[in-house]
Amino acid sequence: MPVVDTLFWLLAAFVACRLHGDAFTSPAALTLLACAAVAGIVSLCLGYLWLLTYRRRYPAGSFEEATAVAAQFGVSALVMLVVAAGWAAATGTPLRTLTLSATFALALLAALTVRFAARLVTTYQASQYYQRVARDQAPIVVVGAGRVGEQIIHLTKFDAASPFTPVGLVDDDPAKRNLRILGVPVSGTVDDLIDVCTELSAATVVIAVADFPAERLKQVTTGCAEHGIRVMTIVPVRQLTNRALQISDIREIDLAEVLGRREIHTDVSQIAGYLSGRTVLVTGAGGSIGSELARQIHGFGPKELVMLDRDESALHSVQLDIYGKGLLDTRDMVLCDIRDRDALEAVFAEHRPEVVFHAAALKHLPMLEMYPEEGWKTNVLGSRNVIDLALRYDVQTLVNISTDKAADPTSVLGRTKLLAERMTTATALECGRRFVSVRFGNVLGSRGSMLWTFKRQIEEGGPITVTHPDVERFFMTIPEACQLVLQAGSFGRPGDTMVLDMGEPVKIVDVARRLVAQSGKDIPIEFTGLRPGEKLSEDLVGHSEHGERPFHPLVSHVRVQEEALQAVEELHAWAVGEDPLEGKAQTPPDDAAVRLSLPVPDSAEALR
Known part of the structure; x- marks a missing residue:
């Protein structure tokens, strides 16, 4: 190609001279040929040293190559013009600018034509090859x-x-x-x-x-x-x-991309301010939310990140993910059940956390309808243990992770989580510290979630099971959920329950259809009927609650109604050392915890 470009300059000069009536052997024509030769040599040098057009820097016939060749030939034309002007001045002959311009135009046209032709041939050959070997695309x-x-x-x-x-x-x-x-x-x-x-x-x-x-x-x-x-x-x-x-x-x-979600922009400086250099405890750290929280908190440089869970395999996974090792031989990985108050207190006494994120919970609605006692033990009594010990060991910030099912609850899950919210609020109003709750909708991609279940059913060939064609839910992504939790600890007021604006609810059957379409399989959808305690639609704020947005346009702050805090059933049970579930004597909690007044049922059975 470099030799061809140089020949183009000579050929263009000859054609330009012939167009102006000059013979090939005339002094003017010979002068122009000499100038064109100089331009070709300059073009050759530019192509190698500056624009690299001869080193296959650009695809043949591409816009980038055409631009580089035009620049290369333009500089060469200027050199040709300078040489011709100097020769004309020295010999007293006319400059003949029109002939020089025609030489440049013809040389450039020839160079680009060859390159575009090469691209057409290459494209055609590639297309033919593609058609021969490609059959099943x-x-x-x-x-x-x-x-x-x-x-x-x-x-x-x-x-x-x-x-x-x-x-x-x-x-x-x-x-x-x-x-x-x-x-x-x-x-x-x-x-x-x-x-x-x-x-x-x-x-x-x-x-x-x-x-x-x-x-x-x-x-x-x-x-x-x-x-x-x-x-x-x-x-x-x-x-x-x-x-x-x-x-x-x-x-x-990603299914999260099609649900119309608006991302919450996190103020990193606020988060870093209360996490950096602090001892942070995450309960339920092996779960989907807890593990993501731990990952994000680790990035803010806490003094110590204590991860607590009753599932040792889950702890192994999160340690491997965050630290690149899974030896489980450090004291910051804690195997403990929040139901066990003595064991949990030993953790608080050893680590003295300053910030607590309470993510440990039982969350599957139908299971808790069958086993309400288990929901009571973990979601209510376990949460009471976490909140009480946070108060006793001077924790300054506690974020309790709740669910939208706590708004006007109709299920054991919703009622137990609402009780945890009320305990959090009552404690915050008692001590004045930043103890807050956060309500989630359905978290996309969390372990055991609807999305996880649907994908597994599709992999198995179906059918996808949906309870009702009109059932709908609010959705959020795991990163969004964790951003809300972290922000709650930075701007939540003591006793607030914060709710993310998750847009419009989405029909579950629509999600199922999208997943089936993405899979390319013919998967049937079966409707099984609403389960006990399940709603067609969830509420983010209860009918008796009032939400306001004082700090963030997408985060509502809800306060548990005052009359709910004045009930005395749980206060009486705790004060006399009785467990409302089993009726057995216990060591009464300290005075601050005793003063909690919460509306709770007399037994787990009453949660139904």
Whole structure:
């Protein structure tokens, strides 16, 4: 190519002279040929040393190569003009600028034509090879005809290892109507997506828009799920800053991305202020929420992070995840059940935590309906132990993790968690410390959650079981849940119960349909009927509660009603040393804990 470019300069000079009527042997023509030779040599040097066009830095015929060649030839033309002007001044001959310009234009045209022709040949050969070896690729429609969409088209069209073949694009930009990218047409707008997929027999859609609006994404995925179309996307663009897009970067869309969630922006400085250099205790640290909390807290540099759980395997997993080891030979990994007050007190006495995140709980609604005593022991008495010992050992901040089922509860789970909220509030009002609760909706991806269950059922070939076609729930991601917990410890007022604005509730059957569509399998959905204690819809705030948002636009603060704190059943039972569950004598708690007044049933059976 470098020799060819140099010959182009000489050939262009000859043609320019002939166009102006000069003979090849005339002094003017010979002068121009000499100047063109100088320009060719300069172009050769530039191509090797500066723009690197001869070192295969750019793909043949690409826009980048065309730009580099134009710059290279432009500088060479200026050199040719300077040499010609100097020769004209020395010999008194005319400069003949028009002939010089024609030489440059013809040389550049010839160089670019050869490169574009080479690209056409390469593209054609690649296309033919792809058609020979590619037989079983799934047809896809790409949403977005921008730069990312173009990369996906090129990647899937000319890579024989690709599981996809592009057949169409959709884009809302009117300027891209009738556009073709490597032969793949823009066949309509995003609103036409389902019709385009049907027309082109495509059962897979790839989202190629970096910041696709959440509501628009939800609309697309819902429509595709209803028609059995699989929706995929690419990894975040920030992960592609230092490398090219790869087939492995086309991934299944995260269900959390299609639920219309608005991310909460965490004030890291507030969190760091009360966690850095402090001793922090996380109960239930082996669970989905507790382990993520521990991971995030570790990043803020606490003096000591104490992780407590009754499941030794879960502790092993979280230690391995955070510290890269799983020896379980350090005192900060605590095997303990919050039901065991004596063992729990030994933990508080040894570590003297300043901040406590209480995530230990039993959470499966139908199990607790069958075994209410277990819910009572863990969610009520266990929480009482944590709160009481936090008060006794001078913990300054306690965050109790609750559930939206505590709002107007109809189940054992909801009632036990509401009691834990009321204990937290009563203690905070008594001592004036930052003891707060946080209510979650359904946490996507948590162990044993609906999403986890549905994916397992799909892997097993179905069916997916849904209790009722109209049942709906609020959703949030594990990172969002943990952000809310950490923020609650920074701006929660003593006694507050904080609730995240989780947008509109989502029908469970819609989630099931989306997962089935993503799997590409024909999985039936069966309705089994509402379980005891289960609601069609959950509430975030009870009818007798009032929420306000004094600090964050997406976080409501709810205060347990005062009359709920004035009930005396539990106060009486504790004061005389009786356990409301078993009626057995116990050592009475200290005076501060005794003064807690909570509305609790006389037995676990009354929780039903």
